[in-house]
Amino acid sequence: MKVVFLLVPQLHLLDLAGPAQVFSTARDLGLDYELDYAAEQDDVPSAQGLPVRRTTGLPSLAPSDLVVVPGWRSHGFPQNGRLSVSVRTWLAAHHAAGGTCASVCSGADALGQAGLLDGRRCTTHHLLQDRLATRYPRAKVLKDVLFVIDDRVVTSAGIASGIDLALHLVATRHGPGTAAQIAREMVVYARRNGDDPQDSAMLRHRAHLSDVVHRVQDVIDARFTDRLPLRDLASTAGVSERTLTRLFGDATGLTPLRYQQLLRVERAEHLIGHGATVESAARAAGFEDARMLRRLRSRL
Structure with missing residues (x-):
């Protein structure tokens, strides 16, 4: 490009x-x-x-x-x-x-x-x-x-x-993990606002100073389609599950699971907007089927 x-x-x-x-x-x-x-x-x-x-x-x-x-x-x-x-x-x-x-x-x-x-x-x-x-x-x-x-x-x-x-x-071309890596290398706290189609969970919830939470977000951003147990994320950050949940909530207002779900829904929305079916978009975003995607879309 x-x-x-x-x-x-x-x-x-x-x-x-x-x-x-x-x-x-x-x-x-x-x-x-x-x-x-x-x-x-x-x-x-x-x-x-x-x-x-x-x-x-x-x-x-x-x-x-x-x-x-x-x-x-x-x-x-x-x-x-x-x-x-x-x-x-x-x-x-x-x-x-x-x-x-x-x-x-x-x-x-x-x-x-x-x-x-x-x-x-x-x-x-x-x-x-x-x-x-x-x-x-x-x-x-x-x-x-x-x-x-x-x-x-x-x-x-x-x-x-x-x-x-x-x-x-x-982020649109290469995924939120790549954008987050670039932001970290540039020592900027990625942020964003705007209309919903441009709003990004990855950048919207990065305007904080917790290095522990940033490290966990790096993992989720790069592997948001995978199953990521809380204990594994906590181990990555070197803290307990309880501490991670508390720090993540203080920094982002979300649990790690809800943050991952937001990234999945955004990815699916992007694919649907480019012509994918709901079913194929759900699978590509890490959902087992379209039912969970539809449920989360209605909530969010």
Whole structure:
């Protein structure tokens, strides 16, 4: 999979570096990612004064590839960030061919210029949300969310939320265990909010400081389809079953079993959303049959 970062003059370095670090770490773990940095000029000035050099022009892309537009110093979307016709056409053509286009912070304006926000839900930095809604009245701008996904158009809020967005995309492709491993390597506590389709149990219940619980969650994330007895999880963490249950509840509000069930249901929902039958999705998520899946879906 190719991940192409579109470099716009006055881009914010963290908007670029955060998601790039996620995919770079994924590549270090052996996943097949190729990172490119595209621009119409060789050197692109950043908002922080450090110029960034492109590695490519506007490359040809496959439908499986991802384009990410970092935000830039906008002060409410003035002249900074105005895209040329060729860049707007390139973005729109990639999406029309089945590709995914994402943005961080004010980078949502680039997707708007390409016509990709019309009729879709989106978000941006909290200081720019009203301006984005005024600028693109056909878009539905959501507030108080970290990111939004609508028909392969992915928008995220302020600067650091690009990390959450990238972790979500990795989790969707490779599972929550991989995303959790990347988050731990980056020393970030993965978190997320948003509409239910984007909400992830793995990231939603990782915003705590208990290393014992993180270690147990690592095991559950990687093996959520397996049968995981409480005694084995407690042994992994080096604590008693009673202590683990107490620590896990304090950190997440859940038992280890309920956390595992949430991951299973989310995996099944993802498969069903991509055309799988309820029965096959249930088996792939670790359920013996669809009855338990249906029961948990109705509860959750």
